[in-house]
Amino acid sequence: MGLLHYLVLSMLLFIVGAVGFIIKKNVISVFLCLELMLNAVNLSFVAFSKHLNQVHGQIFVFLVMVVAAAEAAVGLAITIVLFRNRNTLNVDDADTMKW
Amino acid sequence: MMTDYLWLIPLVPLVGSAINGLIGKRFAKSAVSLVACGAAGISFVIAIISFFDLLKLAPEQRHVLKTYFTWIASGDFVAKAEFLLDPLSAVMLLVVTGVGFIIHVYSIGYMHAEDGYYRFFSYMNLFLFSMLTLVLAGNFLLLFVGWEGVGLCSYLLIGYYFDRRSAADAGKKAFIVNRVGDMGFILGIFLVFLTFNSLNFNEVFRQIADAPQRFPVETGIGILTAISLLLFVGATGKSAQIPLYVWLPDAMEGPTPVSALIHAATMVTAGVYMVVRCSPIFSRSPLALGVVMTIGILTALMAATIGLVQTDIKRVLAYSTVSQLGYMFVAAGVGAFSAGIFHLMTHAFFKALLFLGAGSVIHALGGEQDLMRMGGLRRFTPVTFWTMLIAALAISGIFPLAGFFSKDEILWSAWSRGHPLIWFVGFVTAGLTAFYMFRLVFLTFFGNARHSEEAAHHLHESPASMTGPLIVLGVLSIAGGFIGLPAWIGSNRFFNFLEPSLVFAYMPEHREFSHTTELGFAALSVAVAIIGIYLAYRLYVLRPQAAEALAGRWKAIHRILFRKYYVDELYDAMIVSPTVNASTDLFWKQTDIGFIDRAVNGTGETIQGLASILKGVQNGLIRSYAVWILLGTVAVLLYISLFRS
Numbered sequence: 001m002g003l004l005h006y007l008v009l010s011m012l013l014f015i016v017g018a019v020g021f022i023i024k025k026n027v028i029s030v031f032l033c034l035e036l037m038l039n040a041v042n043l044s045f046v047a048f049s050k051h052l053n054q055v056h057g058q059i060f061v062f063l064v065m066v067v068a069a070a071e072a073a074v075g076l077a078i079t080i081v082l083f084r085n086r087n088t089l090n091v092d093d094a095d096t097m098k099w
Numbered sequence: 100m101m102t103d104y105l106w107l108i109p110l111v112p113l114v115g116s117a118i119n120g121l122i123g124k125r126f127a128k129s130a131v132s133l134v135a136c137g138a139a140g141i142s143f144v145i146a147i148i149s150f151f152d153l154l155k156l157a158p159e160q161r162h163v164l165k166t167y168f169t170w171i172a173s174g175d176f177v178a179k180a181e182f183l184l185d186p187l188s189a190v191m192l193l194v195v196t197g198v199g200f201i202i203h204v205y206s207i208g209y210m211h212a213e214d215g216y217y218r219f220f221s222y223m224n225l226f227l228f229s230m231l232t233l234v235l236a237g238n239f240l241l242l243f244v245g246w247e248g249v250g251l252c253s254y255l256l257i258g259y260y261f262d263r264r265s266a267a268d269a270g271k272k273a274f275i276v277n278r279v280g281d282m283g284f285i286l287g288i289f290l291v292f293l294t295f296n297s298l299n300f301n302e303v304f305r306q307i308a309d310a311p312q313r314f315p316v317e318t319g320i321g322i323l324t325a326i327s328l329l330l331f332v333g334a335t336g337k338s339a340q341i342p343l344y345v346w347l348p349d350a351m352e353g354p355t356p357v358s359a360l361i362h363a364a365t366m367v368t369a370g371v372y373m374v375v376r377c378s379p380i381f382s383r384s385p386l387a388l389g390v391v392m393t394i395g396i397l398t399a400l401m402a403a404t405i406g407l408v409q410t411d412i413k414r415v416l417a418y419s420t421v422s423q424l425g426y427m428f429v430a431a432g433v434g435a436f437s438a439g440i441f442h443l444m445t446h447a448f449f450k451a452l453l454f455l456g457a458g459s460v461i462h463a464l465g466g467e468q469d470l471m472r473m474g475g476l477r478r479f480t481p482v483t484f485w486t487m488l489i490a491a492l493a494i495s496g497i498f499p500l501a502g503f504f505s506k507d508e509i510l511w512s513a514w515s516r517g518h519p520l521i522w523f524v525g526f527v528t529a530g531l532t533a534f535y536m537f538r539l540v541f542l543t544f545f546g547n548a549r550h551s552e553e554a555a556h557h558l559h560e561s562p563a564s565m566t567g568p569l570i571v572l573g574v575l576s577i578a579g580g581f582i583g584l585p586a587w588i589g590s591n592r593f594f595n596f597l598e599p600s601l602v603f604a605y606m607p608e609h610r611e612f613s614h615t616t617e618l619g620f621a622a623l624s625v626a627v628a629i630i631g632i633y634l635a636y637r638l639y640v641l642r643p644q645a646a647e648a649l650a651g652r653w654k655a656i657h658r659i660l661f662r663k664y665y666v667d668e669l670y671d672a673m674i675v676s677p678t679v680n681a682s683t684d685l686f687w688k689q690t691d692i693g694f695i696d697r698a699v700n701g702t703g704e705t706i707q708g709l710a711s712i713l714k715g716v717q718n719g720l721i722r723s724y725a726v727w728i729l730l731g732t733v734a735v736l737l738y739i740s741l742f743r744s
Contacts, residue, residue, distance in 0.1 A: 021725050030721075091721050098719030 006047035013040035027079050027089045031072075038068050102152050102163045105182045108145050108192065109231035112138045116224035123217030132207045135220035139203040139227060143196040150189050161185055161599045164237055164301065171240075178298060181237035187600035190440060191234040191372055194447045198364045199227050201568040205455050206356040208564035209462060219259060219354065226252035230365050234372065238298040239288045242373065246284065246337065249366045250277050256361060257353040269349040276346040280336015287329030294322050304379040304603040316383045316605055323380050327387030330377055331394075338370025339421045340398045340428060345667055347421055351413040355458030358413060363420045363454050364447035371427040371443050375436045379603035382434060392432025396524050399425030401664065403531040407538070408650070408660045410470050412457045415539050419494065420450055422528065426509050429521060435512035436604065437597040441583045442509055445501035448579045449493040452572035453536075456487035459561040459569065460543055464554045470539065475548040479558045482566040484544045486573040491540045493576040495533035495628040498621070504580035507621050511585070514620060516609045529624055533631030541639040585621070587614035 017036035024030050042061045049057030079089070086093055115138025123131050153161050163184040171178040184192075203223060210219055229252055233245025250273075258270030288298065295303045307314045307323070317324050334340065339347035350362045361367070374381055374391065381387055399422045406418035423446050430439030461468055463480050477484045493500035496507060506529060514522040548555065560566065583593030638646040650657040659665070716727070 018725075018729060022722050022729070025722075094721070095719030098717050 003047055003051045007044055010040045010044040010047065013037075013043065025090050025092055027082065027091055030091055031075055031079070034075075035068060035072070038064055102149050102165070102184055104145060105149060105163070105165050105184055105235065106167060108142050108149070108196070109228045109235065111141045111145075112224040112227035112231070114138065116221045116228060119217045119224065120221035123221060126217065128211065128216050131217045131220050135224050136200070136203045136207065138224050139196065139200040142227065142231065143200045146189075146192045146196040149184060150193055153184060153186070153189050158595075158599050162301070166237075175296060176292070178238060178240045180241065181299070182235040183237035183300065184235065185600045186597045187372075187376060187440065188234050190444060190597070192231070194444050195227070195230050195234060195365050198447050198451050198572075199223075199230075199360060201571055202356050202360040202364075202451060202455065205359075205458070205565050205568040206354075208562045209356055209458055210354060213354070215259070219256075222252055222255045222259070223357075223360070226256070226361060226366070230369070233369055237300060239291055239300070239303075240298050242376075243285065243288060246333070246369060246373075247281070249361070249369060250274065250281070250337070253277075253350070253361050253366055256357040257350045259353055259357065263352070266352040269346075269352040273346040273350050276343050277336045280333045280343050282332075283329045284333025284336075287326050287333065290322070290326045290329060294326070300376065307379050307383065308603045314383060316385070318385070320386065321384070324384040324387050327377070327381045327384045328390060330373065330380070331387065331391055334370030334374055334428075335394065336370075337373075338367050338424050338428070340370070340394050340424065341401065344398060344402065344421050345670060348414050348417040348663070351411070351417050355413065355454060355461060358417070359451045359454030359458065362417065363450040367420060367424060368427070368443045368447065371424065371431065371439055374428070374431045375440055375601075378431075378436045378601055379605070381431070382436075382605040388432050388434065390432075391428050392518065392521060395425045395428030395430075395432050396521050396528075397425070398422065399429065399528045400524050400531075403528045403535065404660055405663050406535040407531060408657055411468050412460065412470050412473070412539060412543065413454070413468055415470070415535060416450070416453050416457060419453075419532065419535065422532065423450065423494070426506060426525065426528075429525060430509040430512060433513050433516045433518055433521065434606065434609075435509065435516070436601055437591075437594045438505070438508040438512050440597060441593050442505035445493070445505040445576070445579045448572055448575040449490040449500075449502055452486060452490040452569060452576055453494070455565070455569055455572065456483050456490065459483040459565055460487075462561050462565070463558055464550055465557045467550060467554055470542040472550050472554075473543045473548075474546045474550070475544070476558075477544040480544075480560045482560060482569060486566075486569040487544070488540060489573045490576050491536040493580075494536055495632060496529055496624055497628055498625050499580065501576050501578070501580035503621075503625070504583050504585065507624050508583065508585060510624055511617055511620055515612050515617075526624065526627060530627040530631040533628040534635045537632045537635035538639055541635055545640050546643060585617060587618045587621075 014037050017033045017040060020033035020036065021030055024033060042064055045057040045061050045064075047057075049055065049061075082094055083089060115134050118134050119126075119131055123134070126134075153163065156163075164181060165184075166179050166181040168180050169177060170180045203220075206219070206223065210216055213219065226249060229245050229248025231245070233242055233249060236242035236245055254270045254274040257273050258267050260266040261270075291303060292298055295306050297303055297306075314323060315321075336343045347362060347367065351358055353362070381391065402418045402421035402425065406415050406422065409415045409418060423442070427439045427442050427446070430436070430442060459480060460473065460476060460483060463476065463483070464473065467473065489500065493502040496503045510522055510525050510529070513525055550558075583591055585591065638649065662668070
């Protein structure tokens, strides 16, 4: 199993996440797709770290995880507030932030 | 030495002005008057003591320069706050504070029923501050500060009745006309600095006197001529000479004490003072002196002829002031600088008296200013009558009143220094002066009463606060001339006193004449004055119809004089209307609305148009933003991988 395998897997995960982010309408699903993209990137970080025998990539992964955790807390809170106010989980209904 | 407290002289009125201006509204009128007159009085007392301190010094040491702090220092340029007390500024100091104090006292009575009493006295004190700064200034820049300060106070006080359109317009006119003069004045100051690298009077004058080969008496147009002419442009504005005299008659819209203080006794003489102060520069330029002299005599004659037919009592006096200022410039122009200052001083006495007397008449008649609606006031206002009679005799040059000595000194200087034509015009003007002055006196105090029933009912002599100043000025108008007795009576003490201030001036030798000749000329000027008075008596007392008949016979001339040679109309057609029209059509409608507004609005509209196309992108849908981010990232990656590797 070389570096390339990991990178291909990472790319596939990222594409699934990105496409899901764009085509899904449910906020929870969009959120999950976001996490998927983050973790796809994490995977390539770890792969490069192992390949180059350097620890930097793994440190980055921790940072990303921390940010993801924080973002999950805030994101889910927003989701709850959105549901309470609009009685919906459809992202397309939350479109008032425009000109 | 009291001269150590020189700075107090201008500062006390400034403090008085600040007190009245800031919190005077809450004071009783008596408190306001106390502050204002007290400030003027304290200044006067310090000025007197300083004057006597100056007298104690030896004549060649009478030059007290007090430097307080460095005001501006920028590279080579240094301007200091410095006051100069020498005989010239001492004379001006006494005139300004003395006459100023008297007029402040007079104003208590004259202004007692006016709104904004505190405002009036605040401006008056501010004026004293500015004028005293002007007089005491030890360099050109500080003089300019005072120069502009008095201009501002003049504007404020002319427009005192600002709810009256004519008063507001007159204030603006005075201010704008003075701007024209001030432009010349400030250019002159620039040129002084450029030439001498200093603005201090003493420094500049010493440089001129010490380097006769660098600054010779100029035959053509040299640097000193250029400086003199530019400075004189400033003087024509402030001292109401041709061509900038038009603002002064209109300035009569202000309250009468203002006309007496600012537009007769003090501010308008600032130009004369400045020319005399700069005598070392002017005296080395025969061309500039010629211009000063010519402008002076033309103004004297022209204003006197206009004064012959005016019917507003204050306007007659205003033209008389313009005319007398012309005399002072004639004196400076023929090189008799001390005679100019002498006339400035006596004129301050009798012209202030005439204005205050006119104010008393106007007060007695409840605001009437038209000479044709006065008459017979002699019996009702005796004090005003007698004091105004003294002033009229003084200005006419009747021996031995103040005006005789000073005016005769000027006319004699013109003749003895080789300007017979100037003497002749001045001589004729002296006759005209006597005529229009006594026309005013006769129309006001003699003959039948022509005023309205209401005014007659109201008729009374003015209160003591007004008649007191009249009497004091009356005494000064009688006695003021004796300090400058001509050579055929004794030594001219005024001239000797002023001499230390004029040491740097270039005085060409001129022919000496015998005292008998001078006496003969003095007799001639008295004779022409008496003829003028007699003509006025004949026309306005003996045969009152004759004046109208005369005006009817010389209709065209009367009309031209009455309309003041159409100068206002001419300026209106040549300068004011073109400026207003160009501003309205070209600058406002074409340039401002047509170009600038369209450019500014066009910029905004263009951006709005572009934005309305682009704003569709920002639709609030998160998924669409995600697509844009994705496409952007792909584009950047493509660019890097295709072109940068």
